[in-house]
Amino acid sequence: MSTVALGAKRLASVIGDGPWKTPAFESLAAAVAAAITDGRLPVGARLPSERELAVAVGVSRTTTGRAYAHLREQEFIVTRRGSGSIVQLPSVPGGRIDHLLSPSGADETEIDLTCTAPVAAPEILDAYERALSRLGAYLPGTGYYPSGLPVLRELIAERYTSRGAPTDPDQILITSGAFGAAAIAVRALLDVEPHEVRNRGAARSTSRVLIESPTYPNAIATLEGAGASLVTYPLEFGANGHHWDVDALEQLIRQTRPRSAYLIPDFHNPTGSLLPEDQRPQLADALSRHRVVPVFDESLIDLGLEEDSPPTPMASLVPDSVTVGSVSKICWGGLRIGWMRIPRHRVDHFASSRLGLDLGAPVLEQLVTVELMGSHEAIVAEARSRLRAARDSLAAQVREWLPDWKLVIPPGGMALWAELPEARSGVLSIAARNHGLGLVAGPNFAPAGGLDRWIRLPYTVPDAELDQVGPRLAAAWNDAKSMAGRGPLGRARIVA
Known part of the structure; x- marks a missing residue:
């Protein structure tokens, strides 16, 4: 750090x-x-x-x-x-909690709140059947499409253009989910081309990456695995929830001179916060002036749960930026198709870097995504309606069963980010297992440690399970308050 x-x-x-x-x-x-x-x-x-x-x-x-x-x-x-x-953080037995959790081994009676993943959209099965009927046309070829199927790239480029970020299909790279896109972007940005080193000079560290705290745990693991030196910007917190102070963020950039950044301005994971429209140009200007190449994660961009206008895409404000997205959070977690929008002058470098990781996303799943794109607006509308009701239901349960917990209702996303009266989310996640509840403790979302007063509560599980969360959570919290220390620490797993 x-x-x-x-x-x-x-x-x-x-x-x-x-x-x-x-x-x-x-x-x-x-x-x-x-x-x-x-x-x-x-x-x-x-x-x-x-x-x-x-x-x-x-x-x-x-x-x-x-x-x-x-x-x-x-x-x-x-x-x-x-x-x-x-x-620093005080030492705890067993070391700091890993950013990735060990497999839970949950049985059928456990309510899994360890990831934000929806059940399959109703259109999924029909989309697979239609995609199978189109697959034959691709079988005579090798099946390798490192950049992605042209038809899918065109559809995604059209979506960016319609949102106000003019995009050519050649700027789109199809990946195995947004997580895969972020991994490729990080690898490419940290693998600096020789002419960039000469142009930027020795003062800028090519390994420093700015990242928010809290943030998506897999991003922490990906950045650290790529050898990045993380520069942590703690999101501000007030009566209206978590938010960005762009002046403070720019001061941090000025002090540390990061090469890149991984940011989630759109229904931030895990807080659900949205960067306001009036701050977007300010953030874009700060990043551009200090020559920071940001990776904007738009995985949750379609999940605004209020009746507001769609947020301005940061790609339209920061020309030298990378945007990643996917269909996993809207359609189904098992549909591992994501993408990245890349500045034109970086396309060749990113494509070359991608070949060092894999040879492309599966053709069938890309064809399924093409089919789903035709019903995108209807799928998004249904997902928003379902998640809005689930969010309000879970918030009401927390306020009824755990009135001393603090909640700010997020404007979007797939989870509540709750503040506990005591820094005990680690032991809460352990105690919850005894009550049939799988949770991810707050420190998993902290690039530099801390956040043990916070817990993420996804509202993506079926209604029958969601209705049981309040009483189970209250019983687990009662146990956690009497447990000594912060509980045993587990092995790592993927957190979605």
């Missing part, structure tokens, strides 16, 4: 500026510790000096000195000569 200097004013905006309960040093230390645990202060960040913080929060330097000492004793910071006080 890259070290980021946190100014005193910025820290005060995160933890507040008082008044502080007596003894003030304990209250101040507790506020900083809570911000670290929640992921609002990223691991590796350098805190301001004791003197600077004292001025910003209205206490004496003695108070901030004792607060920092208290945080060192609790292992929330480490102070090094010449480096200042650096944020």
Whole structure:
């Protein structure tokens, strides 16, 4: 992780500026510790000096000195000569939770809330049957289409163009899901071409990638597996939920000079937040001016659950950006077809990088996707209606059974992101197994650790299962509050 200097004013905006309960040093230390645990202060960040913080929060330097000492004793910071006080997480038995979870081995009675994946759309079976009737025309060939079937690329390009991002079919690369698209994009962007190194100079790290916290766990694993050095931007949190502070994000970019970014501005996973229209040009300008090549994940772009206009595609605002998407979140998780929209001048490099991973997505599934594209609007409308009702049902259950949990209803997406009264989502995920509930703990969504006060609650399961979530969750929470520590830590698995 890259070290980021946190100014005193910025820290005060995160933890507040008082008044502080007596003894003030304990209250101040507790506020900083809570911000670290929640992921609002990223691991590796350098805190301001004791003197600077004292001025910003209205206490004496003695108070901030004792607060920092208290945080060192609790292992929330480490102070090094010449480096200042650096944020860290206290050590826990077994190590930090993996970003990918071990297979649950769930039985038929367990309600699986470990992934956001819909059941198959009603149109799936007919689409497969029609696709089979078209498959014969492709059998005389090799079956390899590394760029994707031309007919599918044309349809996806038309969708981008109709949304306000003019796109040629040659800019579209079909992949095995949005996850596969992101993996190809990361590999290509970190595999810098020689002329780019000369043009950019040695000051910019070619391995630094900006990423939000919380974020999609598979993105964390993909970036780390590609050798990326993650630069974490903690999303802001207020009365209206999680949101972006573009000025703070740009300051982070200015300090760390990342080469690329992985961002989810559209119904963000896991928070469901949507980057407002008035902030989109501001974010685009910041990324462009600092020559950051972003990967925008639009996997959930069609899942706005309010009656608002579709968001402006970031591809229309940042010419040198990559956008990834898929049909998995709308139609069916088993339909592993995704895509990426690539700037024209990067197409050859991305295509070459893709060949180092695989030789293309399955032809039959691409033909199925072509068939489904013809009913796209109807499929999306049905999915939105179903998810809207499920979201409201689950939110009502949480408020009835767990009134001390905090919820902000997201404008879209497939899950609630709930704040717990205590930092115990790790033990909650363990306790939930005894009540027939599979959960993913908050730290799995944290690139730099923390977020143990948060839990993701997908509302994608069938209604009969969804109706049982509230009481099972309440029983699991009662158990979790009495469990010692943070529970055993598991092996890794994919989190959808």
